[in-house]
Amino acid sequence: MAHQTTTRVGEPFDRTLMEQLMKRRMFYTPSFEIYGGVKGLYDYGPAGCALQANIVDLWRKHFILEEDMLEVDCTSLTPHEVLKTSGHVDKFADWMCKDPKTGDFFRADHLVEGALEARLKGDKEARGQKVEEKEEDPKKKKKKGPKSTAVKLEDTVVQEYEEVLAKIDNYSGDELALLIQKYGIKNPETGGDLEPPTSFNLMFQTTIGPGSALPGYLRPETAQGQFLNFAKLLEFNQQSMPFASASIGKSFRNEISPRSGLLRVREFLMAEIEHFVDPQGGKKHPRFDDVKHIELALLNRDTQLEGKTTVDRISIGKAVETKLVDNETLGYFLARIHLFLNKIGVDPNKVRFRQHMANEMAHYAADCWDAELLTSYGWIECVGCADRSAYDLSVHMKKTSQPLMVRAIRKEPLKVEEWQIDIDKKKFGPLFKKDAKTVETAIEQLSQDLREKLNLDLQKEGKIEIDVPGVGGGKVELQKGVVEIERRTRVENTREYIPNVIEPSFGIGRILYSLIEHCFWTRKGDEARGVLSFPPPIAPTKVLLVPLSSSPYFHPHLQSLSRKLRTLAISCRVDDSSASIGKRYARNDELGTPLGITVDFQTVKDSTVTLRDRDSTSQVRSSEDEILKAIKGLVEGVETWDDVRNRLPAFEGQEVD
Template sequence: MASNTTKTGQPLDRAILDSLLRRRLFYTPSFEIYGGVSGLYDYGPPGCALQANIVDTWRKHFVLEEDMLEVDCTMLTPHDVLKTSGHVDKFADWMCKDPKTGEIFRADHLVEEVLESRLKGDKEARGQKVVVDEEKDNKRKKKVKETKVVKLEDATVKEYEEVLAKIDNYNGEELGQLIVKYNITNPVTGAELLPPVSFNLMFQTSIGPSSNLRGYLRPETAQGQFLTFQKLLEFNQQSMPFASASIGKSFRNEISPRAGLLRVREFLMAEIEHFVDPEGGKKHPRFHEVQDMELAFLSREIQLSGRTEVEKMTIGKAVSTGLVDNETLGYFLARIQLFLLRIGIDESKIRLRQHMMNEMAHYATDCWDAELFTSYGWIECVGCADRSAYDLSVHKDKTGAALFVRETRQEPLHIEEWQIDLDKKKFGPRFKKESKTVEAAVDALSQELREKLSLDLEKDGKVEIDVEGVSDGKVVLEKDLIKIEKRTRVENIREYVPNVIEPSFGIGRIFYSLIEHSYWSRPGDEARGVLSFPPVIAPTKVLLVPLSSHQSFKPIVDRIALRLRRVGVSNRVDDSSASIGKRYARNDELGTPLGITVDFQSVKDNTFTLRDRDSMKQVRASEDEIVAAIKSLAEGEETWNDVFKRLPEFLGQDVE
């Protein structure tokens, strides 16, 4: 079970970590000198570099390795597009209002917070050890008039735990029933709340000076990819399957943004739309590469039973048993985990949680979230949905655009079917202005009904069909107007609307979770924080530290700095008067994995020490060997242990 501890087993103090992140300018509240706006943040230099490196690794892991087609679509989206996709009507959360104060609460979060608080009070009443999130606890004490320590009945404890396990599965009416059943009120005033109502999360705007064209800031990058599908298919030489990818900002007008970077109103997304032929079970040609990977699954059935324990199994078994619907979905679940591990996420704090039916987006047939454990609990950071053919189908039907695949069949397909012929010369004069309506109704008749009508026609010499929009809602067609025969049709061309598997990454949530998973402090010195970013995503790869301000060191430091930058390795020079140990400690907080010390021996023989951030061990070698080792570490080709084994260890200088 995941726990709220650092990699060294120490309790994670979020207040100290947050202070470090703001002090070192990883991020800061936007518009802070004007009082700030909740849910909006700016990234500083190390935050920008860390985010850029995460995105660069994502591009290499997915776009490059999977040969995807990257696009960059506009953030402004016309109303009609999002009306067709269903977002205008369905992209919403449930909120409830205090009618006296006007305060707004997100209903599911309120239920969750109150029940968790009561369970905490029960544990305290029973004398059990309670793990306290101090920041969250302090906020709760400020908000709530009185925190009661109350022992609950065992049945009530079980009921609360079951509700919390299924919290994502409740609709608005059910959340309202829970609020009434458990007497959940405004935590501050104790006032009763109005029933939950739906709140659309999109930011609305107008396009152009006349304001006649309504639009929205996009809530996802997906729709732009669907609308360019036909052009991408043509670019890909009509070859299927293929995937598009997009990285960019999206916007959601969150009801009550909290939890720092984990719930914001403007955020960076990286989304993939993998277009696949629905025939053949959605197989994936590279599934064999990942089928033996073991993942931690939290299935829909386990959640509905009121439990949250995960089941570990290979992705191959998960697909073969039907837990995961198909190979393509399973392949991307495995690739998602490989990416998270590649950037430094703690494997013990990853689980794949299946969406419950009420929770799934309107377009999804199956969906799994890669959730990461943080001091805020389990947080959805990646969604992987089977969107079926929903998006392409609705946009095709709305616009008439050719959002489908047309391909020549390898073998002609012979289809036996009931076909209908109408005598157009008699048909038009008979039905006059209603003829098109009647003809459309005839064309829409199913094969089963056509077969039945053929028997009626043969027996009675006429048929009766239902037609909306004509008097009486029915018409009678005699033998001289209609002929129904069973014929064989040869089909050489196949047309189909592809299904879509969509992995969707919240880069900001991954960014923050990675920071928590990487943070720890030196034993015996809790104030000395370390961020153990892997070299491949660290904001700065190397710290250059001249032993002193001696004039002979500067040209050497400048030469090495320039040489490292030319091979794509970011570095900083710290030539301050602080001790070497303090200079390294300052950069441990920034996650800088490597350090080069330039000393008088360097001037003599052009050798240098290379320090590892986590172990604080050092090796010494020539400039060429050190630069080659750093480049290899920064590109993820070697680990520190590899370098430490092949270069001589240096013990002659204690830099701490």
């Protein structure tokens, strides 16, 4: 059950204030900062680590435990051959522009996006409309360049810009080059000319072992390890289908121009699921009925191609029925992603699912939807949910000749009429010697149509000729008697197939940052200090223990409460500083601590304590056991503060500045 928050004030959103809080309370910080830092790399502090760990823990419970998934932890180092086979070496790239004078690099689509958004902002200013400020890096010195001016645009130009932005993810390198030329887009920092976009592979290359005998990469995703272990996972699952594997781990992408804090980084935590399903069954999901009523905000590809961003609010059952979403399993996971995001506390009004357009579709995908969260940076892709078809298992099986497939017992035996070739091994072996295996493999791979033709040739000529690359001149002659070709009926009791894969892929860092924005607000009268309304299950610290004063009579109660909370696996901390209770609570509101216990002189008398809710600042009072029971229910997400307030006596007082 999601934690309910109060109405927030302080709009419009103040990103600068939030980022100051993040730095001051060390949620995250630039890596190697005392050496000047490196773009796109961040360290998490105590609060950030705890928040990330709690999100991952809830993800495990929501997906791995509830869906009975098989978790694996695979190496981050990946040989070149694996990623060459998967297509990443050739296709895992973005379009990049270079300023030949400064040597600066820019991602081409971001250049177009930034320039057109700036012009639309200027148009709104010229029309007297309110606009939100876009990102500024306070550490970066502004270089001299063209000044932004408020210029009113023609309505047709505004519409054109908006249509380009709606389709920004769908442009090729050549199309981006035309847009840059058409709109006169320059280096945004110097105003200098840019070279045409070139493809830049995003993987970090390395070598495994001494020398450079085995080239490799830091993995750009956690998926490939799951695919390569498919046969072992299928065996572990007792050959039962469908099933899903899951992996949580670091991935690495050499971003061209990291920006927007945690939203575009070079090292990040991913949580990925590979759900293996039989394509012959229409990719149905046994639990789809449980979620088909859930309504999602869907932005389909046709709407985007029209230059619009209007979403359709529709049940996932209806979306699958009308084929807006391709199949039940894909739809099931879209709904489960929606439920997970709600559970961790994202604003449900700032979530949409956007369908990939044809040109931006990953090379392996048959259909793909992104769960996007609205932040001060705009809509941010946080979860991708792709139907990868049978691509990965197929290419790895072809490359390695390993059987990455499923053998299923047929409900009804299948009779197959086919042309079969018999080989007389006593004649065949001495005839071809060391090439016998190669020739035999070539014979086995002959198509049914070709076998039928060869049968006629064998009966008529007494011999046939087949192509065998690498043997003799590339052709081999086979006499009648060495081989025979007959049409026979074969009964199949089993069916072999390569599973299709539905893959939900979560960027934990992006989810974490978007969640922080959604949960950040300020109280009226105390706008300089923020509040983070994390739901209790994912809050870094769950309970603050506050003694009314430094009286030694309070220490035994604080120690007892702390011990009991830790026994319940509920994180807590004591603030016995000399600051007022109000200030102590306010400091911990910044850390997102949802609950506070005050120990006072009444506690010494009757062992009752007060429990404070962070968002409403309302309090209840009861026995320690009742308060601990309430905390446990809140932290486990089975109870809301309204539930607690309805069953425990209200308390007024104590919280003073």
